[in-house]
Amino acid sequence: PETVRRLLKMYGHLLEDIADRPDARVKELRLTDAAEREKLVKEFNDTRAAYPPNKCIHELFEEQASRTPDRTALVFLEDTMTYEELNRQANRLARYLRDKDIAAGSVVGIMSERSFEMVISILAVLKAGAAYVPVDPQISAERRRYMLEDSNARLLLVHPAPDGADSGPVPVVSIQEALASASSADHLEPVSHTEDLIYIMYTSGSTGKPKGVMVEHGSVLNTLFYMQQTFPVHSNDAHLLKTHFAFDVSVSELFGWFFEGGKLVILEPGAEKEPVKIVKAITEHGVTHANFSPSFLQAFLEDLKARGIRELASLRYAFAAGEALKPHVVRSFHEQVSGTELVNVYGPTETAIYATCHRLRQDTPEEQVPIGAPLANVQAYVLDRYSQLLPIGLIGELCLSGPSLARGYANLPELTAEKFAPNPYRPGERLYRTGDLVRRRDNGTLDYIGRIDQQVKIRGFRIEPGEIEETLASHPSILSAAVIAREDEPGRQMLVAYCVVHPDTEIPDEEWKRHLAEWLPSYMIPSAFIQLETMPLNKSGKVDRSALPAPGLNHDSKNESDQPISEVERKLIGITESILNISGINPNDNFFDLGGNSLLTIRFITEIEQTFGISLSLMDFIDLPVLAKLAKTVESLLPVGAS
Incomplete structure (x- = not known):
């Protein structure tokens, strides 16, 4: 009945708009009246809040370091580092960078696993006035060269120093050697402003190459200040650094701990996949804030249940981010974990970490987990493809506005103009079209429905299948390729690649993987490969992805030994x-x-x-x-x- 009443109401608004504006184009006709538009544009987006307008992230850290110099700032394995030590080490490296002509507007690549050196180098780059480009040590040399050249990086800081790190024409500098040769640890005069870049983060791109998202200090500060006001990290609290810094969720971990003198507990590389080590870090170091991708959270909860663990000691907030959070995971969390609040946060890389959030209460189970309402100073609109507001209950594209928006894409002005369009509801501001389909509830909260395009999120990683398809198609034996994400069971998604190859050609799985690994990171390499004689097409001549066969058990290995199975x-x-x-x-x-x-x-x-x-x-x-x-x-x- 509610749906029918809503449809009748929309139909009435449509007829009224036709009568009021008989010369309007069909795409300009509205399904809302003035009162509902007021609610959608203003009431649901009344998010105004103050935040430090003229501060950069590293300056806020310096102020805290001056207030609490002897307090522990970093914990890594058995070692600790105070605020003063961290600040002085970052100053030393920043002076080294200044001596290498790194200044305001420069870009510096950083290739490191989680460590003291990684945190020091990030702060040092910011103190020098530059922006950092996080580089995963595990990606291929070709992809690394592309990112450094595309971002116009002046040099690449590395830890530990790899043998023969191939960064193209970009000089490679060992962080430890640079620290050892630095001339001074004195404070540097600031040269950055809030509108300067803080980082360029590369995400999967549909054209076959990753695209660099350029984010400014002010954008990150707006998000972090909201998180600190809503989910504060106090002086005795700790944030867990477990996300790889090549992904934007890590930014909340890297910079969200020091506003009131908290500490950052750095999880050792590889431990982010081991629930036992995560629980140990939380318990031993009093971690109060931690991020989880929903798919890992599901596996984490299964492991806790098997081990009989019912609470996570000091953990006050668990943030689920990176992909859709399913109701059964929320139920499992509340059934198994006591004393920890679960928060669903949403935000593409283009909106500085997070854009919306929803606090999940144990006494209000959800049939569908909302992504919530916009954060401070963020506006969220549900629009059709002509940028017309859609009423409550209709599915449309989520478009975001406000100071958290990224500057745009590096060296991609046309894509930047397409995705960051003028905001028709707030003149003079921009609107980012996320490509995510959402539906608004009566109370203004948003439900995530899916994607307009083929982009997928697997285990928290943002993946454009088109980039994988382009890389596959570059193989000389492959005529055409398609890549899709399949879900065999709730919470389990896998990438599957389909290829049509030259006649009488057989490509073993290892060859496909080797070819892809030359360019793509490991999380973008499909789990299954299927060779087809022809690619199924729909009536318009495009690949019919719904007709691609599910992968079966397809392996060549044989148990040819005469020995019986033990x-x-x-x-x-x-x-x-x-x-x-x-x-x-x-x-x-x-x-x-x-x-x-x-x-x-x-x-x-x-x-x-x-x-x-x-x-x-x-x-x-x-x-x-x-x-x-x-x-x-x-x-x-x-x-x-x-x-």
């Missing part, structure tokens, strides 16, 4: 078949080639530990994904006579 191998096969929902595998199969991924690995290891009563490291498993080899490791950990 009891440990049999149990490992049973665990694998249950987790991957397949059958017919054998000990010579590779867990990842069968469709396994890092999140399923957590479930796999937990079940192995429960089945055999042993402790197995995730990193050990990554090196032993073949079941027969894993079985030998399991056998070596078993008590004598056990199986």
Whole structure:
């Protein structure tokens, strides 16, 4: 009944608008009256709030360091660093950069795993007046060169110093060596302003190459100030740095801890995939704020349940970010974890970390988890393709406005103009078209529905299938390619690649992976590869993605040994078949080639530990994904006579 009443109301508004404006074009006709437009434009977007307008992020850190010089700022493994030590080290490196002609407007690449040196280098780049480009040490040399050249980086800071790091014409500088040779640790005169860039972050691009999102100090500050006001980090609190700094969620971790003298607990590289190590870091260091991708949160909760863990000690806020949060994950969280508030936050890289948020109460279960209402100073509109406001209840594109918007895309003026258009509802301001489909509720909160385009989020990673397709198509034996994300079961998505190759050509999976790895990061390499004789097309001649076949069990390995399958191998096969929902595998199969991924690995290891009563490291498993080899490791950990 409510839907019917809403439709009748919209129809009435439409007829009235036709009568009032008979010369209006059809695309200009409105389904809302003046009162509803007032609510959609102003009431739901009355988010005005003060924040420091003339401060840069590193200046706020310097002010806090002067107030609490002896307080612990960083924790990494068994080591700590005070505010004064961190500030002086960043000053030393910043002076080194200034001596290398790094100044206001410069760009510096940083390639490092999580460490003291990574945090020092980021602050140093900002103190020098430059913007940083985070570079994942695991990406290919070709992709690294492209990012550094496209961003016009002046040099690349690295830690630890890799052997022969290929950065093209960009000089490579060891962070430790630069610190050792710096002349002074004295304070530097500020040269940055809030409208200067703080970072350029590269995301997947549909053209086959990543695109650099340029974000300013003021944009980040607006988001962080809201988070501090709403979910404060106090002097005895700690934020957990577990997100790789090449992804924008890390920005809330890197800069959201020091406003009132809190500390940053740096998770060791690789530990972000191990629930046991995350729980240990939270417990031992009093972590109060932590981010999780929803898919990892699901695996994390499954591991907690298997280990009988019912609370996360000091953790006050768990932020779910990076992809759609499903209701069953929320229910699991509230059933298993007490004393921690779950917050669903949403925001593309183009809007400085977050744009909306929703606090999830245990006593108000949701049939669909909202992404919530806009943050301070952010405006959210639900529009059709002609930028007309859509009424409550209709699905449209989420468009965002306000100071959190990025400056645009590096060296892509046409794409910047297309995505960052003039805001018709706030003259003189810009409107970012997210490409996300949403629906507004009666109370103004927003539900995420899906994407307009083919972009997908898998395990929190933003992926344009077109970039993978372009890379596949560059292989000399491939005639055409298509990549889609398939969901075999709730919470489990996988990338699947389909290719048409030259006649009489057979490309093994390893060749596809090797070719893709030359350009793409590991999270963009599909889990399954399927060769087709022809690509299914729809009536318009485009690839019919709905007709692409689901991947089946497709492996060439054979258990040709005369040796019988051991009891440990049999149990490992049973665990694998249950987790991957397949059958017919054998000990010579590779867990990842069968469709396994890092999140399923957590479930796999937990079940192995429960089945055999042993402790197995995730990193050990990554090196032993073949079941027969894993079985030998399991056998070596078993008590004598056990199986």
